[in-house]
Amino acid sequence: MKKIAIFPGDGIGPEIVDAARLVLDAVDHAAGLNLQCTDGLVGGAALDAADDPLPEASLQLAMAADAVILGAVGGPRWDDLPPAKRPEQGLLRLRKNLDLFANLRPAQIFPQLLSASPLRPELVRDVDILVVRELTGDIYFGQPRAAEVLDGKRRAYNTMVYDEDEIRRIAHVAFKAAQGRRKQLCSVDKANVLETTRLWREVVTELAAEYPDVHLSHMYVDNAAMQLIRAPSQFDVLLTGNMFGDILSDEASQLTGSIGMLPSASLGEGRGMYEPIHGSAPDIAGQDKANPLATILSVAMMLRHSLGNEPWAQRVEMAVQKVLDEGLRTADIAAAGEAVIGTRAMGHAVVKALQL
Ligand SMILES: NC(=O)C1=CN([C@@H]2O[C@H](COP(=O)(O)OP(=O)(O)OC[C@H]3O[C@@H](n4cnc5c(N)ncnc54)[C@H](O)[C@@H]3O)[C@@H](O)[C@H]2O)C=CC1
Ligand SMILES: CC(C)CC(=O)C(=O)O
Ligand SMILES: [Mg+2]
Numbered sequence: 001m002k003k004i005a006i007f008p009g010d011g012i013g014p015e016i017v018d019a020a021r022l023v024l025d026a027v028d029h030a031a032g033l034n035l036q037c038t039d040g041l042v043g044g045a046a047l048d049a050a051d052d053p054l055p056e057a058s059l060q061l062a063m064a065a066d067a068v069i070l071g072a073v074g075g076p077r078w079d080d081l082p083p084a085k086r087p088e089q090g091l092l093r094l095r096k097n098l099d100l101f102a103n104l105r106p107a108q109i110f111p112q113l114l115s116a117s118p119l120r121p122e123l124v125r126d127v128d129i130l131v132v133r134e135l136t137g138d139i140y141f142g143q144p145r146a147a148e149v150l151d152g153k154r155r156a157y158n159t160m161v162y163d164e165d166e167i168r169r170i171a172h173v174a175f176k177a178a179q180g181r182r183k184q185l186c187s188v189d190k191a192n193v194l195e196t197t198r199l200w201r202e203v204v205t206e207l208a209a210e211y212p213d214v215h216l217s218h219m220y221v222d223n224a225a226m227q228l229i230r231a232p233s234q235f236d237v238l239l240t241g242n243m244f245g246d247i248l249s250d251e252a253s254q255l256t257g258s259i260g261m262l263p264s265a266s267l268g269e270g271r272g273m274y275e276p277i278h279g280s281a282p283d284i285a286g287q288d289k290a291n292p293l294a295t296i297l298s299v300a301m302m303l304r305h306s307l308g309n310e311p312w313a314q315r316v317e318m319a320v321q322k323v324l325d326e327g328l329r330t331a332d333i334a335a336a337g338e339a340v341i342g343t344r345a346m347g348h349a350v351v352k353a354l355q356l
Contacts, residue, residue, distance in 0.1 A: 001034045002307060005065035007042040007058065007094075010087060011280025012290035012343075013071025019292030019347025020069065020299050023316060023354070027303070030356040031312050038065075042094060043073025043087035043280075053090025059097055067306035068098070068273040071295065072280040082147065096136050098273060100266035101166070102173045103245065104301070105131040105277050107252035107262060112324035116257030116333045119229065124255045126233040130181065131252060132174040133245025135266055137166045138196075140242050160196045162241065167203040173267075174239035175211040184236035186217045188224045188244055200241060221248070228252055249277050258332040260291025263298035265305050272306045274298035284331075288342035291330040293320055296350055319353035326353075 006021070008014040021037070028035045040058040047053050053073070062068050073087040083089070107129040114121040142159030149155075171187070178185040187204045189197035201218055208216045219227065221244045227234065228248065232255050240248060253259040259278040266273040276294030284290055297320060304313035328349050331340045341349070 001036055002066040003064060004035050004037045004302075005061045005068045006037055006039045007062075007068065007070045008039065008045070009042055009071040009073040009091075009280060010044040010075045011072060011282050011285040013043075013073065013280055015285070015288065015343045016276065016290050016292040016295040017069065017071040019343050019350075020295040022344075022347040023296050023319075023350050024069075024299050026351045026354055026356060027299075027312050027316065030354070031309065033307065033309070033312075042070065042090045044075055044078050045087075046090055047078060047087055053085075053087045054093045054097075058090075059094070062094060062098060062271075062273075065271055067271055067302050068094075069295075069299065069302065070094075070273055070275040072276065072278060074280050075282045075285070084145070092140060095266060095273070096141065098266075098271065099136065099268040100273055101134060101136045102170055102267045103131075103133040103135040103264055104173075104177070104267065105133060105245070105249040105252070105262060105264045107131065107249070107256055109256055110261065110321070110324055112321075112327075113257040113261070113333055115335050117255055119232070119255060124232060127235075127255050128181075129232065129235045129238060129252055129255075130177055131238045131240065131245055131249045132170065132177055133249060134162075134166065134170040134241050135245075136242075137162050138242030160194065160241075160243075162196050162200060164199065164203050167200050168207065171204045171207050171239060174237055175207060175214050175216075178214045178237040179211065182236040183214050184217070185211075185214050185239060186219055186224070186235055186237070187239040188219050188221050188248065189241070190221050190244075191218070192220060197241065204239065224248060225251060228255070253277060258291060260294050260330065260332045261297070263294050263296075263301050265298070265301040267305060272302065274302040274306075288344060289331050290343045291332050292343050292346050293330075293350075296320060296347070315354060316350070319350045319355075322353035323349045 147156040300316040
């Protein structure tokens with residue numbers, strides 16, 4: 001028996017998680033996984049219910065689980081709160097408390113969706129990028145942070161900080177990932193301007209000696225953002241800090257056609273958390289329009305990384321390929337004039353494509 005904690009969150013979170021749950025339940029039943037799934041509150045839903053975006057009960061639920069599935073958090077209802085009190089803090093604290101320092105965000109091309117990419121098909125056809133993003137450090141967590149009034153003037157600051165151990169452990173993850181792929185590792189920083197990322201570059205370079213089979217290169221983040229659009233197939237594994245990885249992975253999602261296609265695994269030494277890379281999409285929440293495939297592909301990553309079930313991970317991924325082959329599209333991945341189905345119908349379609 002494995003325990004799965006499920007945090008649907010806010011906005012489209014409950015919709016995409018419900019669609020992914022259809023797939024997870026079907027796999028559980030067919031593969032005899034004997035999963036015990038329990039829902040919990042995080043984000044705005046938790047703020048509303050318990051005045052805390054990560055109530056103690058939710059943290060305990062996650063800590064007791066073998067794996068966690070999370071939809072998305074945040075939304076305009078909580079926009080007036082200062083950053084440190086918003087729903088997003090619940091997610092950040094969950095990642096930190098579970099020590100999920102490695103966020104794997106694969107950006108793969110689905111050939112069926114080449115026409116959905118804003119880039120020319122010949123530019124994206126061969127794209128297969130793994131963004132390895134550090135997830136528990138950097139400016140999202142650094143202290144001090146404050147918004148204050150000084151000499152009658154409003155000012156605010158955050159702190160970008162990494163120590164060498166934090167850099168080393170995420171770099172090891174990236175080097176190892178590159179070894180299992182095309183052995184090209186590009187580390188992204190802003191070492192020309194920032195001390196933090198100068199240390200990042202130093203530490204990553206030191207580690208390269210332990211991975212002689214991996215070709216390491218370095219790129220400034222502004223150039224990396226440009227190269228992702230100019231010639232994205234040059235990248236294999238991209239190693240980044242927390243903020244740069246957040247931004248570049250949203251950008252990379254567009255190569256595939258939609259942010260609704262990109263799953264992620266947030267890993268540490270213990271249990272993993274599986275979440276689509278996108279947010280709570282308030283503009284389409286509650287309308288059965290959201291693409292649940294990123295969340296369903298995150299379930300596949302959970303089967304692979306936390307449940308040790310590669311065959312079923314691949315079956316879920318193949319089922320996603322099949323629904324795309326069949327021309328089934330949510331609005332975000334539909335070409336002009338193409339018929340569109342809703343979130344829930346897409347979940348059912350993936351279950352059907354599993355051919356159980
Ligand atoms: N992991 C998380 O929980 C994250 C939460 N957020 C939060 O989400 C809220 C909205 O943030 P935004 O900047 O608008 O980013 P977003 O990722 O929620 O949405 C950006 C755009 O992508 C579209 N989109 C996102 N996911 C989609 C899906 N599955 N299917 C179809 N279209 C999709 C949205 O409709 C929107 O037009 C904010 O409160 C933000 O802080 C943002 C990013 C990550
Ligand atoms: C805390 C989240 C809102 C940060 C984010 O955008 C992400 O992890 O993709
Ligand atoms: Mg993000």
